[in-house]
Amino acid sequence: MIHIKNLTKKYGKATALQNINVAFESGESIALIGPNGSGKTTLIKSILGLVIPTEGNIFFNKKSILQEWKYRNEIGYMPQISRFPENMNVHQLLKLMKDVRKDEHNKLDEDLIHAFNIENILNKTMSSLSGGTRQKVSACIAFLFSPQVLILDEPTAGLDPLSNEKLKEKIEKEKQKGKLILITSHVLSDLDDVVSQVVYLQDGKLMFHKTVEELEDFTGEQKLNRMIAGIMNKQFVISN
């Protein structure tokens, strides 16, 4: 579904991504893992067209995304830091999103709006919301239009345990429907039940792309954070 070919991104002299080749198919649920500054967010932003690649290309359903915009109809995005127009209230924001992106095909998916009790804060302005509540609103918007691809950048950071569980349930449910889910997180234990594949980035390079089963066999561990820690300790680089 998403094919990334020889993607390189440079900011001036600094290289954020170096010759990334990777393919994500629908039905997969992928964890993007890597230390701070390894290029996870740059990769996600490249897929969304927020960052323009220096070299290489990205194909969405076999079509190049460069200077394209229609493909974003199929993507729900939850950014790491949710920034919204501060003077709008939640109701206006949701209405704006629906206006911009009204769907003829899919009906609105308001599961999360109910799960997070967003109805109760519809009249609050965005500037008065706490960081966690903003994350909730952000998650609602990402899931609202039942997109084929969900890109979640640190979705659980700042959420309370209960909301965290609700969001994970929702991700699980969407995964069952055969959607492509891309998640980055530092809290690896959060990803345990959700993720089927792992992509590991370091210094802008793709170190490996393996299924969770392969990693289990390789390291003999059950938990994702143990697997990753094991690989990092052994200083292994598994070639693709």
Place this chain on the structure above:
Amino acid sequence: MKKIIKYIVIDLLRNKIVIGYTIFLLILSASIFNLGADPSKGILSLLNIVLIFVPLVSIIFSNIYLYNSAEFIELMLTQPLKRKTILLSEFAGVSSALLLAVFIGIGIPVIIFDGSNAGWWLIIAALFLTIIFIALAFWASVATRDKSKGIGISILLWFYFALIYDGLVLFILFSFSDYPLEKPMLAMCALNPIDLARIAILLKLDVSALMGYTGAVFQQFFGSSEGVIFVVCALLVWAVLPCWRAFALFKKKDM
């Protein structure tokens, strides 16, 4: 696209600075016309406001507004929308709000109290300068990521066009005063939208008789229909050029 423009325009029409700007211009122009009996003197006083104040407010306000809309723009960029559509909506929103402010604040009083040929030119010049300085602000803020840098560039641009450029022209005039400079002066005017607007209005007023031989050359050129077309075209170029740069840069900008 219409829907995004609607959101931006509603947001701007509630903006206190836009409302304050409109009221300030309205009070100012109404009181200037009520001070003296001669409306053409009123036009002359308003001229300085149009040439100095309107560009300043247009460039600074649009710059700050664009930086403050960063969240909105970022949110829209992740949606199925063209980059061009998003920036164009911002431009259309800011332009329509400020043009409306200028039209209510300067246009209506001038039409009511004066209504002469020079008055109409004043209104056209004010509207043109508004658009041109919004375009410059868009270019400055798309080109720079840093907010303070972008606003700094905007202030410098205004300073250059409103004050420094005239100083440079005077310097050239005195340095080369032995040569006939009437024709080069015409070209130099075209390089500054504020000068262009000033000359276009002054020549419609009686004071142009006091400007000597240069005034006569200017009168001959700008008084003709070719001259009018030249002024309008030059102002249009001044509006389109920075816009075009802003859109080209925005297309390739990393968010």
